[in-house]
Amino acid sequence: SKEGVGKASLRTLLLTHNVGGLFEDGPADAIDQWLLTLVSLARDADFVVVHMQEMGGNTWRLGLTAPASAMASSAGRIFLASDWWFSGIFCDADASDPPPSSTTSFTAMACMIFVRTAVLHRVALCTLSEGVRPAGWTPLNELSNPLISSPSIPVAYCLHKPFARTFFNEVVPMWTRKGFMFTSWRLDGRELNLLNVHLFHDESNLVSLRRTGDLSDYATSRQRALAHAIASIPAAAAAGTLFLFGDFNFRLDQQEVVRSLAGEAELSRVLALSAEEKELVLNVAESAPASTDAPPSMLGKRSSSSDGVGESGRAIRPAAAALELAIAAKKFLVGHNTTHVHSVLRQLREKCDIELSRYCDQVGAAQLHELPISFPPSYALATGGARTYGVRRCPAWCDRVLMTVEAKSMLAPGAVYTSVQQELVLTDHDGVYLCFTLGEESQR
Numbered sequence: 224s225k226e227g228v229g230k231a232s233l234r235t236l237l238l239t240h241n242v243g244g245l246f247e248d249g250p251a252d253a254i255d256q257w258l259l260t261l262v263s264l265a266r267d268a269d270f271v272v273v274h275m276q277e278m279g280g281n282t283w284r285l286g287l288t289a290p291a292s293a294m295a296s297s298a299g300r301i302f303l304a305s306d307w308w309f310s311g312i313f314c315d316a317d318a319s320d321p322p323p324s325s326t327t328s329f330t331a332m333a334c335m336i337f338v339r340t341a342v343l344h345r346v347a348l349c350t351l352s353e354g355v356r357p358a359g360w361t362p363l364n365e366l367s368n369p370l371i372s373s374p375s376i377p378v379a380y381c382l383h384k385p386f387a388r389t390f391f392n393e394v395v396p397m398w399t400r401k402g403f404m405f406t407s408w409r410l411d412g413r414e415l416n417l418l419n420v421h422l423f424h425d426e427s428n429l430v431s432l433r434r435t436g437d438l439s440d441y442a443t444s445r446q447r448a449l450a451h452a453i454a455s456i457p458a459a460a461a462a463g464t465l466f467l468f469g470d471f472n473f474r475l476d477q478q479e480v481v482r483s484l485a486g487e488a489e490l491s492r493v494l495a496l497s498a499e500e501k502e503l504v505l506n507v508a509e510s511a512p513a514s515t516d517a518p519p520s521m522l523g524k525r526s527s528s529s530d531g532v533g534e535s536g537r538a539i540r541p542a543a544a545a546l547e548l549a550i551a552a553k554k555f556l557v558g559h560n561t562t563h564v565h566s567v568l569r570q571l572r573e574k575c576d577i578e579l580s581r582y583c584d585q586v587g588a589a590q591l592h593e594l595p596i597s598f599p600p601s602y603a604l605a606t607g608g609a610r611t612y613g614v615r616r617c618p619a620w621c622d623r624v625l626m627t628v629e630a631k632s633m634l635a636p637g638a639v640y641t642s643v644q645q646e647l648v649l650t651d652h653d654g655v656y657l658c659f660t661l662g663e664e665s666q667r
Contacts, residue, residue: 232635232660233342233410236268237417239468239622240643243277244606244650246290253649254294258301260643268658270346270410271337274419276470278314278333283400287316291333291374299369302337308363310336311371313381313404330385330402332469333374334419338363349407350379357457360409381406384455390448391423399423403452403469407460413633413661416460420469422448427552428616432477433497438581445472446582464633467591468624470652475568475575475619477550481505483571484548493550502551555617568600568618576620591625594640594657601642601653610648624657635662 238261245253265271277283279290295312302309314333338346343364352358376383385402404419422445425431431439438446449471453461482490485505493503549556568575583590600618605611612618624640638659645653 230345230411233269233345234267234658234660235410235415236265236271236656236658237274237466237468237624238264238272238643238654238656239274239276239419239470239624240650240654241276241421241470241602241622241652242650243280244648244652246278246280246282248607249649254297255301257649258294258297262301262305264643264656264658265337269339269342270408272406272417273335273337274404274417274469275314275333275335276331276419276421277400278312278331283318283331286318287314287331287333287374291316295335295369295374298335298337303368306340308338308340308343309369310334311369312374313371313376313383313406314374315376315383316374328376328383328385329400330383330404330421331400332383332402332404332419332421334381334404334406334417336406340368345411347409348380349409351382351407351457357407357459382456384452386423386448386451390451391444401448403455405456405460407457410661413664414460414464415630416456416463416465418452418456418465418467418469420449420452420467420471422470422472424472425474425616428477428550428555429497429500429503429552431474432481432550433494434476434478438578439474439477441472442474442578442581445578446585449582461627462629463627464630465627466624466630466657467626468655468657470622471578471625472621473576473578473619473623474621475571475617476577477555477617479575479577480571480617481548481550483575484567500552502549502554505548505550507548553615556614572596572620579623579625590628592628592631593623593625594638596620596640598640598642598653598655599644601655602651604645604648604651604653606648606651608648610644610646613651622652622655624655633661635660 242257245257250256261273279287282290291312291314299309312333312335315329318329344362346363347360348363348366349360350358371377382405383402386399391399401421401423403421406417408415408417423441425439425441431441434440436443478490481493484507489505493505496503579591579593600612600620601622602619603613603616605613638657640657641655643654643656
C-alpha cells in the first residue's frame with residue numbers, strides 16, 4: 224500500500240496490564256492515577272491499544288458494568304479532552320451466567336483503544352463476519368466517538384472467547400476467567416492484528432516444583448491454550464502481522480531456580496519431600512548469583528515458620544541454613560529487597576524463563592518473537608505500599624508483548640519494550656508495553 228507515503232509514520236503503543244488491584248483495596252482515585260500514567264505514556268503516540276485482564280478485581284462476580292463503566296467514564300473524560308478518539312471499553316460486563324456453566328462467555332478481560340483525532344482517516348477497523356472472517360474495513364473518521372457508549376463486546380469488531388475447562392481441568396479444577404480477545408486494524412493501509420490473552424496461573428508452587436517432564440502441568444496447559452487462541456483467529460491474521468500482548472502467566476522453571484540457587488543436592492532433597500505438601504526450607508549456595516551484590520540477609524529473611532511449623536505441619540528444613548529459600552504451595556520467599564531479587568532473577572532468567580522457547584520448539588506452528596527484556600519481573604508485586612515483591616510466588620515475567628516474524632519485520636529501528644514500574648503499587652502486575660513506528664515497506 225502507498226497510502227502512507229509522504230506522511231510521518233504513526234507511532235503505536237501496545238500496553239498490557241492485569242488491572243485487578245485497581246478495583247480492590249487501593250486509593251479511591253486509583254483508576255484516575257493509572258489513566259494519568261497512561262496519558263503520559265501516550266504523549267508521543269498516535270495509536271494506543273490497552274489490553275487488560277482481571278477487570279473488576281475480586282468483585283467480578285457482581286458483573287463488570289460498574290467498574291468498567293467507571294473506567295470508561297474516567298478514560299473518556301481524560302482522553303477526549305485531549306483530542307483523542309476512544310473506542311469505549313470492550314468487555315463482557317455480564318457475569319450472571321454462573322460458573323461453571325458450559326455456555327458462559329465471561330472472562331474479565333477488556334481492551335480499549337485511543338487514536339489521535341488528527342489521524343483518524345489513516346486508521347481503519349476490521350469488521351468480522353461471524354466473528355472469524357474479515358468482512359471489510361471502516362476508517363475511524365466514519366465511526367462514532369466513542370465507538371461504544373457502555374462496556375460490551377461489539378461482536379462486529381471483536382472476537383472474544385473464554386477457554387474451555389478441558390484446557391486446565393486436570394491442574395486447576397475450577398472455573399476460570401481466562402480467555403482471549405482479537406481485533407484487527409489498518410494503519411496507513413498496513414494491517415495490525417492484535418490478540419489479548421490471559422493464560423492460567425500456577426495454583427501451587429509445590430506442584431510446579433515437582434514437574435516430571437520439561438514443563439510443569441500448568442505450563443503445558445498454557446501451551447495448549449495459547450495454541451488454541453491463535454488457531455481460533457482468522458488464519459491470515461495468525462500467519463501475518465500478529466501482536467500478542469497480555470498476561471501469559473509464564474513462570475520461571477522452579478526446578479532450575481532451585482538448582483541455580485541451592486545446588487543439585489538440595490534440589491534432589493526437596494523434590495523427594497515435596498509430595499508431603501509441607502513448607503520446604505533450602506540451603507542456598509553461597510556461590511549463587513544472589514551473593515554477588517547484596518548482603519546475605521537480603522537473599523531470604525527467615526520465614527514466619529522459622530519455629531519449625533509450616534503451612535500444614537512441621538516445616539521440612541535442613542539441619543542448618545545460614546541462607547534460606549522457603550517454598551510452600553503459596554509461598555516462595557526469596558527476599559524482600561526488590562533491587563536484589565531483580566538482580567538475582569535477571570541473572571537466572573535466560574535459563575529459567577523457558578516457556579516461550581518451548582512453545583516455539585514443540586507446539587507453535589509459527590515462531591513467536593519478542594524484543595530483548597531489560598525490565599524487572601512484572602509479577603508478583605506486594606500491593607498497597609512502596610515497590611517490593613510479595614512472598615507467595617516467585618517473581619516472573621508474566622506480562623509480555625510477543626509477535627510473529629512478519630510483525631517484527633514491520634518495526635522501525637528504535638522500538639521501546641519495557642514496563643511501567645509502579646512506585647506506589649496499585650496492582651500486583653506491572654504494565655508492559657511496546658512502542659514503535661512502522662518501518663518502510665521497502666525495508667521489510
